Amino acid sequence: MSVIDYRDARPIYEQITERYKTLILKGALLPDEQMPSVRSLAMELATNPNTVQKAYAELERQGFIYTVRGRGNFVSGGSQLLEQKTKELAESLHALQKEAADLGIDWSRVEEKAGECHD
Amino acid sequence: MSVIDYRDARPIYEQITERYKTLILKGALLPDEQMPSVRSLAMELATNPNTVQKAYAELERQGFIYTVRGRGNFVSGGSQLLEQKTKELAESLHALQKEAADLGIDWSRVEEKAGECHD
Amino acid sequence: MSVIDYRDARPIYEQITERYKTLILKGALLPDEQMPSVRSLAMELATNPNTVQKAYAELERQGFIYTVRGRGNFVSGGSQLLEQKTKELAESLHALQKEAADLGIDWSRVEEKAGECHD
Amino acid sequence: MSVIDYRDARPIYEQITERYKTLILKGALLPDEQMPSVRSLAMELATNPNTVQKAYAELERQGFIYTVRGRGNFVSGGSQLLEQKTKELAESLHALQKEAADLGIDWSRVEEKAGECHD
DNA sequence: GTGGTCTAGACCACC
DNA sequence: GTGGTCTAGACCACG
Numbered sequence: 372m373s374v375i376d377y378r379d380a381r382p383i384y385e386q387i388t389e390r391y392k393t394l395i396l397k398g399a400l401l402p403d404e405q406m407p408s409v410r411s412l413a414m415e416l417a418t419n420p421n422t423v424q425k426a427y428a429e430l431e432r433q434g435f436i437y438t439v440r441g442r443g444n445f446v447s448g449g450s451q452l453l454e455q456k457t458k459e460l461a462e463s464l465h466a467l468q469k470e471a472a473d474l475g476i477d478w479s480r481v482e483e484k485a486g487e488c489h490d
Numbered sequence: 491m492s493v494i495d496y497r498d499a500r501p502i503y504e505q506i507t508e509r510y511k512t513l514i515l516k517g518a519l520l521p522d523e524q525m526p527s528v529r530s531l532a533m534e535l536a537t538n539p540n541t542v543q544k545a546y547a548e549l550e551r552q553g554f555i556y557t558v559r560g561r562g563n564f565v566s567g568g569s570q571l572l573e574q575k576t577k578e579l580a581e582s583l584h585a586l587q588k589e590a591a592d593l594g595i596d597w598s599r600v601e602e603k604a605g606e607c608h609d
Numbered sequence: 610m611s612v613i614d615y616r617d618a619r620p621i622y623e624q625i626t627e628r629y630k631t632l633i634l635k636g637a638l639l640p641d642e643q644m645p646s647v648r649s650l651a652m653e654l655a656t657n658p659n660t661v662q663k664a665y666a667e668l669e670r671q672g673f674i675y676t677v678r679g680r681g682n683f684v685s686g687g688s689q690l691l692e693q694k695t696k697e698l699a700e701s702l703h704a705l706q707k708e709a710a711d712l713g714i715d716w717s718r719v720e721e722k723a724g725e726c727h728d
Numbered sequence: 729m730s731v732i733d734y735r736d737a738r739p740i741y742e743q744i745t746e747r748y749k750t751l752i753l754k755g756a757l758l759p760d761e762q763m764p765s766v767r768s769l770a771m772e773l774a775t776n777p778n779t780v781q782k783a784y785a786e787l788e789r790q791g792f793i794y795t796v797r798g799r800g801n802f803v804s805g806g807s808q809l810l811e812q813k814t815k816e817l818a819e820s821l822h823a824l825q826k827e828a829a830d831l832g833i834d835w836s837r838v839e840e841k842a843g844e845c846h847d
Numbered sequence: 848g849t850g851g852t853c854t855a856g857a858c859c860a861c862c
Numbered sequence: 863g864t865g866g867t868c869t870a871g872a873c874c875a876c877g
Contacts, residue, residue, distance in 0.1 A: 393592065453593070453595065456595065458603060460586055461601075461604040462604070463586055464586055464604040465607040467582055471579055473512070481580050482583065485580040485583040488581065
């Protein structure tokens, strides 16, 4: 199972970032567990080390991993990470509700239609 | 009230498109009403006519306006436009719900937090 | 029943030309019958006399009408007009068949699908 | 074999689009094969990169190619593309048949004449 | 006057 | 290197 979808319009580094964010949030990677090295991950994904580096930098900026010079990158412990993600989702939801309200669209109709999605 | 936000990462033509989509959906622009001319809107927004042109082309492609060569662009009447927008919102909502489910986040907690938003 | 569709992408003079071509071919206008004057037709269609003039010029060029200076425009007799139209249709059909053949599409499948059209 | 015909009334970008649509449909370009870069094709056709860009954008919108930022444009595999093209041809055919019927022209005569075309 | 197309050349993000 | 966006300015067809 590869991570990168080259047809995806989003930049590759963003796809990598997103991928590891969910892996960490879902608990597939445990706190203080070592991340794959930049070079090995780049090799595995057949992409440029610079791209992986950029993804790791972003993950660190968002608090998902921390770096130890000369050692590597590690998953940062994170009960608060899930909490933050919940907040992000809530904000996205609120934005949708606001947009619907602006247009005079009944929110219950949106929820109804969302339930019918086939995926 | 200006339309363009240069700090916004999104391209200018997309901001214009989005702006007029909501104006039309909200009924601020009535069916068959004339849109500002490409040149005049470009002048007003201090941007390039080509940029406005691209925005109008996108609006036409999505069925929000229609073009008459030598005359101008006009709002296309559209009860089905609101219906389509509802569908778009439903899909966005469904994506959020799916993401929450993937992470084991209780959707009701997201809804709860969304209700507390101050904006 | 008006003739002009302002939402149509085609120029107005072309729509007028097309309209009268079919009227003449269908026999709604008889040979040597007088066409409406440029001015009156322009008035009726709420369009520019120049536009009607251009349409009439095109109709004359294609042999559908003839002009008598100071008198007006008249439908030209035309058993050969239908013949010519048949030829035009045949050429269009042949072009479609050629395109299908180039792509390796079975023509019978096209005919089959055409029969299912709802209009 | 050049692609652009400057005597053609159709815009250049449309000619390019059409050209590559047929190349892809005919299988001359294989799925995931790389398209010529925007700049190189512009150079080759002695036209402007923006023009090629517009053509590629249209090809992407119609599902014939996909874009990878920083990499290039690639042919998208597509068995459904031929199916769609068949449908397009069927609609064109149906339009011709309808026009003939409107004028009281016997369709079999059109088919007969089409068969005699020398090209 | 209007929109549609094209050219020339620039800057950006990404890889 | 790639594509994506934007600017400046031109020409055309249409009305």
